[in-house]
Amino acid sequence: MRIGKQDAPFTAICTSDADSITVRGKDLVGEIIGKTDFTSYFWFLVTGVEPNEDQLFFANAVLCALAEHGLVPSVVAARMTYAAAPEALQGAVAAGLLGCGSVVLGSAEVAGRFYADCVADWRESGDDINAVALRNITRLRQTTKAIPGFGHPQHSEGDPRANLLLDLADQRGVSGDHVAMMRALQAALPETIGRHLPVNVNGPIPAIMLDVGFPLAALKGIGLLCRTAGLIGHLTEEAERPIGFILSGKAAEGIEYDGPEPTDQ
Known part of the structure; x- marks a missing residue:
């Protein structure tokens, strides 16, 4: 067929x-x-x-920024998988990578596609960048509440990784249309969603990488590549100082059953 x-x-x-x-x-x-x-x-x-020099610089910076972020779900999944199957390092790495979706790690790709669409709208329409940002947020809000690249549960003043990457992009003169659009989108948030949100790392990464010429279709690959390195680090530690079953046990302790009780026979 x-x-x-x-x-x-x-x-x-x-x-x-x-x-x-x-x-x-x-x-x-x-x-x-x-x-x-x-x-x-x-x-x-x-x-x-x-x-070129700038492309290599920011590829290295982004890979370092994303490779490690503690016991996030992908790492927990990998370490618990390795605890259950220590003969299959590749299976544990795969378990960690399989959880890299639109919420964790893959959100840079989601943000990048949104920014690219906004930049295309800006270039084609010739409208003011702020007007383009406003209408694209409004359009996105018809299908989702989240504006990719903004908001962080811990870093209220902005993800320090994001802030540094933006500073470096400005210093090296590579901030282009995608970074400008990301900033316009952030500026439009109070008017469109009613509040300011800090930038998270999934905003500058796709914006900068697109501005230096990295392909949109390969954006998710950046996260997968660098997180593989982080997973191998965690799994090497898991082999020497195992916590996979501790993580599993804590999950069992932390979640209560609220389903129906068995009926008497």
């Missing part, structure tokens, strides 16, 4: 023969191994071109 489009049987990523391995037009052994860092290689694999 033919499913989907099947008329372009090509890939531009990698090929090999008996003597060489070619990646994106470069010889893996002769031009890449020992001659490039992994972040540059990641950018090259995704885009097909080597990153």
Whole structure:
């Protein structure tokens, strides 16, 4: 059965023969191994071109910003999975990554798509950026209450990671249309939702990465890549200082049963 489009049987990523391995037009052994860092290689694999200085700087900054954030749900899932199946490190990593959705970790992708749509509207309409921000928030609020990239349960003055990334983008002169739109959206929040919200890290990350030329379609991959590193760190600790069953036990203690009681026979 033919499913989907099947008329372009090509890939531009990698090929090999008996003597060489070619990646994106470069010889893996002769031009890449020992001659490039992994972040540059990641950018090259995704885009097909080597990153410039600013692209490499912000790719590194963003990967560091997201790699670790404590015992978040993805980490808890991974550590409990490893406790139950210590022979399957890959299964525990996968368990952590499978929970990276629109609420946790994948929210940068959601924000990026929203900002990109807003910027496209701004460019096509020629309207004032503040008017564009207002109407796009209004449109989004018809289907959801959350405006991606804003609000934080702990950092009322803004996520410190977000604040630093924005400062760095301004200092290095890479803040472009997407960062400008993110700021316009934040400024429009009091008028549209009735209150100010601080920026969280999922605002600047997609805005800056889009402004420096990273593909929209690959935004979620940034979080998946760096969180994999964080998960491996947690799982290495889990092997040496296990807390997976403690986490499981605390969950059982913390949740009370409120279902029906069995009827007498």
